[in-house]
Amino acid sequence: MEEQHRPAAPAWDGGPSRWRHGPPGWDRWNEDGHRARWPWRSTLLLTVFVLVGSGFAAHAQHGDRLALDPFSRALLLVGSGLLLWRQRYPVFVVFGTAAVTLVYVAAGYPYGPVFLPAAVACISAVLAGHRRAAWTAVGLLWAGHLLVAHWLYRRLPPAGDRPPSWTQEIAIAAWVVAVVALSELIRVRREQWGRERAERAQAARRRADEERLRIARELHDVLAHSISVINVQAGVGLALLDSDPEQARTALTTIKAASKEALGEVRQVLDTLRAPGEAPRAPAPGLDRLPELVEQAASAGLTVEIEGEAPAPAPGADLAAFRIVQEALTNVVRHSGSRRARVRFEHERGVLRLRIDDDGPATGVEAGGSGNGLAGMRERAAALGGTIEAGPREDGGFRVLAVLPWKAKEDNR
Structure with missing residues (x-):
């Protein structure tokens, strides 16, 4: 019989064995002790939103960024589809979505809601107890974007691309901080609700x-x-x-x-x-x-x-x-x-x-x-x-x- 009760998930230490939400076998259970469900609906809705929104973004940025092609759509599908495992493998998903997003941006495809899966994965990882992993993944995504946009843009498509202004970079940094702050706020509220439930039960x-x-x-x-x-x-x-x-x-x-x-x-x-x-x-x-x-x-x-x-x-x-x-x-x-x-x-x-x-x-x-x-x-x-x-x-x-x-x-x- 599978164990019904489990301790809190350990902190991420960067090793592959910690990419699961706890030791092997724990990925089947959520924090309430019940069997975890696959987030099909939310993942499907978010995938559709990213694909449609990226299409509109490509139309608006025509001439400045590359047009969407099968490879770009595959990247969008992979980045959004990874969220299906965000409750079971939160650390892997947050790094995976950050990597896919960075590849998409470095390939010269249009900006748009492509960053949304990374934000959702960050929130899920923080709520699962892997705060350092979430911060690290989002920080690496921002640093990678900074490197691509200001130093590697001449070697990457599209041809004739120019670096964005530092005002835009400050806005992106503010976006990163807002995602992390939102994740922490949701985590604190959830912990507070958990304590209140425990106090009421006691x-x-x-x-x-x-x-x-x-x-x-x-x-x-x-x-x-x-x-x-x-x-x-x-x-x-x-x-x-x-x-x-x-x-x-x-x-x-x-x-x-x-x-x-x-x-x-x-x-x-x-x-x-x-x-x-x-x-x-x-x-x-x-x-x-x-x-x-x-x-x-x-x-x-x-x-x-x-x-x-x-x-x-x-x-x-x-x-x-x-x-x-x-x-x-x-x-x-x-x-x-x-x-x-x-x-x-x-x-x-x-x-x-x-x-x-x-x-x-x-x-x-x-x-x-x-x-x-x-x-x-x-x-x-x-x-x-x-x-x-x-x-x-x-x-x-x-x-x-x-x-x-x-x-x-x-x-x-």
Whole structure:
């Protein structure tokens, strides 16, 4: 299978192996990584234009230059026809068109659009990355014309030819500079467009990565708490199935309620993915659902004490605070031997300090978690410009301290 991706074309060093657009095999691909197409239409149109324009030029310069003959038309065809390979062999084409043009002028044939193929080849070579080759070819063409027009004209046809004025030579030099400048301008614009396309693609990938992480974090937070409750109650149900069937029934009822809630929240997340751009059908959870969270924790055997009052809802921060409390209580159920946790709210000067404590000790038992809970909490806090501190306390417990910017809805007036 042919390679689909290739590095940038190397700079021309004058050797025949560099006349291709890169190493052998690369001449089949253009700069976008797709198979290069033969520029039939543009080459045909330019060839017709050069032939017709040279005919008019021969009529206008009758008596001053030689009339067009089969050899001159062959030169015009070859010079224009070489452009068919300008995308695959840009260095060869730019030198080939320059040489054919110089032979045409030295043979005494009329001036006209004969220089146009060399200009097009120069632009193609510059765009292909062979800038020095293009400059060299155009410079040699101008120097060769200068030599023919001012020193060799007596030995070359037509007979009795006189050198052009230096004003004409300055105009030709200006033409050469204009072709090179146009080539460089097109190259710079193309590189700029390429960078912009790459930046847009990178931004799109970054947005996709951020969205994927957001969805993963949301699903983790949705499922972790409910699955922890289900895990604890399943263990209780199995332990009491024979000795206390009624208590086992209660555990199964709790499992049913927790799984139903988890399915509902997962469905809400998936609905937002299936209908991009539409508003979610159900509001995102916030601190107003804290009593439900306390009740779920109680069904898992964890008593939660609330200290302070939850502040008024704030867009974005309300969901983050709820998920942080949910994940912290989930970690207590999973990893702590304590059956009691404390959630404290402190809200002042647009900042919410949220503290979740348990008295420990850590059980050291693998609870089957993904290990991404604390990372997810830190990501949520960082997305709002807040911070998370989590770690063991000196007395053996564990503390999660979140500091979140908090601007309630009623403050946005």
